[in-house]
Amino acid sequence: MTIVKFIKPLYTIYYWVGSFVLNIIKFIVKPEDNLILFISFGGKKYDDSPMMIYEEMIKDDRFDNYKLVWAFHNPKDFVIPRGRMIKTDSLEYYITALKARCWVTNSRVERGLSFKGRNTFYFNTWHGTPIKKMGKDISNNNKSFGSKAKWNVDIMTAQSKYEADIFSRVFNIERERFLVCGLPRNDNLATATKETKQTIMSKIGLPLDKKVILYAPTFREYERDKKFNCVIAPPIDFEEWEKKIGDEYIILLRVHYEVAKVLNVKVNNSFVYNVSDYPILNDLMIASDMLISDYSSIYFDYSILERPMLCYAYDYEKYIEKRGMYFDIRKFFLGGTTEEELLDVIKDFSYEENLRLVRKFRNNYVENYGSATSVSIETIYKNIKMK
Structure with a gap:
């Protein structure tokens, strides 16, 4: 097939x-x-x-x-x-x-x-x-x-x-x-509570004393290997992430099901958890405190939780040329086009400003849920x- x-x-x-x-x-x-x-x-x-x-x-x-x-x-x-x-x-x-x-x-x-x-x-x-x-x-x-x-x-x-x-x-x-x-x-995103979040964190095996960032980039169907497998090579050095934000955060890495391989990303069990094979995406959303994505529809779903979202659009111009989008997602969220910009936003994070942007986005695009x-x-x- x-x-x-x-x-x-x-x-x-x-x-x-x-x-x-x-x-x-x-x-x-x-x-x-x-x-x-x-x-x-x-x-x-x-x-x-x-x-x-x-x-x-x-x-x-x-x-x-x-x-x-x-x-x-x-x-x-x-x-x-x-x-x-x-x-x-x-x-x-x-x-x-x-x-x-x-x-x-x-x-x-x-x-x-x-x-x-x-x-x-x-x-x-x-x-x-x-x-x-x-x-x-x-x-x-x-x-x-x-x-x-x-x-x-x-x-x-x-x-x-x-x-x-x-x-x-x-x-x-x-x-x-x-x-x-x-x-x-x-x-179940509409009814998630603090208790639900902690229960799921324990189920996944995450430390309860750290904030959780869910990084969920979408696939690039125009980047495939000879066997037609989707590949992804985000410009990310998680060792640098750990140095800058590791005292406060851990990362859940969730790549799209179309992606067969994750390239140039080193994963360890203390800071970066590769949960790409975890069967229930909603668990990962509920367990996290913040979402980072690029051009994924996960933004719409995650907005129901009313939690911070950031946009890491490192290849925006190429993605627009190869796939195309209905609107510029970068206009809705804080984030960056480089790893340094993204980490600076996380370090100097404005929770209330971010939630204001999330609510505005949800009001525009998610009318019904629950x-x-x-x-x-x-x-x-x-x-x-x-x-």
């Missing part, structure tokens, strides 16, 4: 042949009114909004008679309550998708193809608010070319009108299909309930 994704002629063949075959098979396969298919990040994880919806759904007796199925690249790596698991990109996966009464995902179910079951309600939560260019706004020269498939979603959740307006246009989805209720994955899971479940049930 990695090869198909990044070699355009091969993807074109895959798309037309695969879509044609599945759209014939769907008239042979009998739909099941009580089957719901879940998939997160294309089968990579058991997390995010689909997991939040699933774990509430299995507590809801209205769904007791529903068959709940999760799709993963490697099902043996996961343990889930109640439901069964299948492997993505298998015949069983595509047959299950065609039979399903409902799809719940935060990305796409179709695996780069164009098909939908005859009786399928497609509920998509997506996985973030757009800051970088998306869909048809992405340059034709970008290596991460878009899928040819039409978005056949019935409902897509959003955190704001800003988000819904952009996704409607770039994914060619009717604006009325957007449910501006927030993202289910962010509900109850998205319950709203999503009600919406799904209303649309698929068995008579």
Whole structure:
């Protein structure tokens, strides 16, 4: 699938042949009114909004008679309550998708193809608010070319009108299909307390006497190795960070799931904790006292916590040229374009000034949060309930 994704002629063949075959098979396969298919990040994880919806759904007796199925690249790596698991990109996966009464995902179910079951309600939560260019706004020269498939979603959740307006246009989805209720994955950010923070810090194994900085840069899809792995080489010397701020802070390093390797970054267990493989991003946000990122949609989610955020945009001009953004994130937050500037801001930190900027950002871009899971479940049930 990695090869198909990044070699355009091969993807074109895959798309037309695969879509044609599945759209014939769907008239042979009998739909099941009580089957719901879940998939997160294309089968990579058991997390995010689909997991939040699933774990509430299995507590809801209205769904007791529903068959709940999760799709993963490697099902043996996961343990889930109640439901069964299948492997993505298998015949069983595509047959299950065609039979399903409902799809719940935060990305796409179709695996780069164009098909939908005859009786399928497609509920998509997506996985973030757009800051970088998306869909048809992405340059034709970008290596991460878009899928040819039409978005056949019935409902897509959003955190704001800003988000819904952009996704409607770039994914060619009717604006009325957007449910501006927030993202289910962010509900627990709205209810996080000091006690929650300390519990999670202990769970991760962090010292309770230090402030925690979460450094979460996004990936650069235009920087890949010969095996199509994303790479990232931020100009960072964490030894210098430790000298300047190590008495007060520790660092949680969280790179995007697209990034296969972290280059030029030395990690130690006393100051820098590499938590890139930690399964629950919300835990890391709640455990931290401050966020540093670049062009990641994590800013929108983290703003719900109402904690300081800094922007380290060391390659802003290159990123604008190669990927593009909807607005200049540097105008919203303190930070810098060099490591020295960033460390100076952290050392001379103005907490109240930073929170003022965070609140302004949240008011602009995150209109709804806190109850998205319950709203999503009600919406799904209303649309698929068995008579």
